[in-house]
Structure formats: C-alpha cells, structure tokens
Amino acid sequence: NAGVMQNPRHLVRRRGQEARLRCSPMKGHSHVYWYRQLPEEGLKFMVYLQKENIIDESGMPKERFSAEFPKEGPSILRIQQVVRGDSAAYFCASSLGAADTQYFGPGTRLTVL
Amino acid sequence: GENVEQHPSTLSVQEGDSAVIKCTYSDSASNYFPWYKQELGKRPQLIIDIRSNVGEKKDQRIAVTLNKTAKHFSLHITETQPEDSAVYFCAAVYSSASKIIFGSGTRLSIRP
Numbered sequence: 001n002a003g004v005m006q007n008p009r010h011l012v013r014r015r016g017q018e019a020r021l022r023c024s025p026m027k028g029h030s031h032v033y034w035y036r037q038l039p040e041e042g043l044k045f046m047v048y049l050q051k052e053n054i055i056d057e058s059g060m061p062k063e064r065f066s067a068e069f070p071k072e073g074p075s076i077l078r079i080q081q082v083v084r085g086d087s088a089a090y091f092c093a094s095s096l097g098a099a100d101t102q103y104f105g106p107g108t109r110l111t112v113l
Numbered sequence: 114g115e116n117v118e119q120h121p122s123t124l125s126v127q128e129g130d131s132a133v134i135k136c137t138y139s140d141s142a143s144n145y146f147p148w149y150k151q152e153l154g155k156r157p158q159l160i161i162d163i164r165s166n167v168g169e170k171k172d173q174r175i176a177v178t179l180n181k182t183a184k185h186f187s188l189h190i191t192e193t194q195p196e197d198s199a200v201y202f203c204a205a206v207y208s209s210a211s212k213i214i215f216g217s218g219t220r221l222s223i224r225p
Contacts, residue, residue, distance in 0.1 A: 031211070033211075033212065033213070035213075035215075041217070041218075042202060042215045042216060042217045042218045043157065043202065043213075043215045044215070045212040045213060045214065045215075048211055048212055055211070056211070056212055058212075059212070091156060091157070093213075095211075098211045099144075099145060099206060099211050101147065101159060101162065102147075102159075102213060103159070104149075104156040104157045104158070105156060106155070106156050107156055
C-alpha cells in the first residue's frame with residue numbers, strides 16, 4: 001500500500017511564475033490536507049479538502065493561492081505569481097476520515113529565485 | 114484562538130538518559146494529540162498519539178501523558194539513542210475542524 005505521494009519533490013520558479021504542486025493520498029483516503037513549513041519553523045495548516053470540496057481554507061493566503069481535489073486525479077495546490085516569501089516546503093497529508101490519523105507525504109520544496 | 118505552545122525549543126541529553134518535551138494547548142475542544150518526528154529534509158512521521166479519553170499511552174521507549182484539566186501533554190523518551198536525534202512536534206486536533214495545529218518544535222540532540 002503506497003503512502004502519500006507528492007510531486008515534484010523539488011521545484012524552482014522565478015518570481016512571477018506559477019507553481020503547481022500535486023498530492024496523491026494513500027489508497028482509500030478521501031481527506032487531504034496541505035501544510036507549509038518555512039525553514040527552521042513548524043508546519044502551518046493551509047487547507048483541508050475532500051473529493052471536489054474545500055472543507056476548511058482558513059490557513060490559505062487570500063490571494064494567489066488555490067487548491068482543488070477533483071473527483072479523479074491528485075489534489076493540486078496552485079500558487080500564482082510566486083514571490084520569494086513563498087519559498088518553503090509544502091507537505092500534503094491524507095486521512096481515512098475526518099479527525100483520523102494524518103499521514104504525510106515527502107513534501108515539495110519550492111524555491112523562488 | 115487555536116494555539117499549541119511547545120517547550121523547550123532545543124534539548125540536548127546524554128545517550129541513555131531520558132528526554133521530556135512539554136506542550137500546552139488553548140482550545141478545550143481538542144480531543145486528539147499526535148506527536149511527529151521529523152528528520153532533516155524528511156517528512157513528519159507519526160510516532161505516538163493519544164486521545165482525550167486516555168491519560169497515558171506507552172509504546173516501547175516512548176510515552177505520552179495528557180492532563181485535560183490543565184491542557185498539558187508531554188512526550189517522554191527513555192534510554193535515548195543517537196537515532197532519536199530529530200525535531201519533534203506536538204500537535205492538537207479539533208474533531209470539528211480536523212486540521213492539525215502544530216507546536217513550534219523541539220530540536221533533540223543525543224550526545225554520545
């Protein structure tokens with residue numbers, strides 16, 4: 001049973017470009033969460049999604065960031081017009097049900113030049 | 114608001130000694146408290162968790178205690194080994210929200 005998969009593992013973008021981060025949850029999991037970790041800091045919640053629905057986006061910046069979890073395919077975290085402050089590790093987690101144990105993917109390390 | 118405080122931020126112990134990390138949480142509605150270990154450049158990995166109807170849980174050298182009245186919970190690692198060196202995060206989960214609120218982390222170093 002494969003764990004949570006994320007790709008790419010490393011992503012380099014120039015200021016103003018778009019970044020698309022993908023997350024495939026564990027098999028059978030329909031709950032997906034995105035967290036951001038700045039260097040030398042803890043993880044901060046961004047958004048919680050179920051298939052085709054955003055449940056909680058209280059941690060998402062109001063502009064440039066969006067997330068989706070379509071009926072088919074991986075969850076996507078999209079960052080438009082990236083700035084240097086977006087450089088961070090972005091982790092996805094999945095769970096079987098709401099409030100169940102969350103298992104983390106390997107993360108995508110975004111570097112904005 | 115939702116907040117988890119974690120102490121200490123760094124901890125160095127002699128190999129074989131015990132390590133204790135303490136956390137407090139703000140929202141009394143929290144009912145699930147996982148602990149994650151993160152090695153450099155790796156993903157957070159769940160090492161132990163406890164639910165609010167239990168006061169203590171143990172798994173080999175790792176134990177967690179929970180005091181719901183005081184809103185405190187702690188991680189205890191006994192007989193520490195070099196491979197225990199990592200950053201440890203406590204967390205609280207609110208069942209109605211499902212999102213994890215993480216503490217700021219403790220960097221644990223085991224001295225040989």
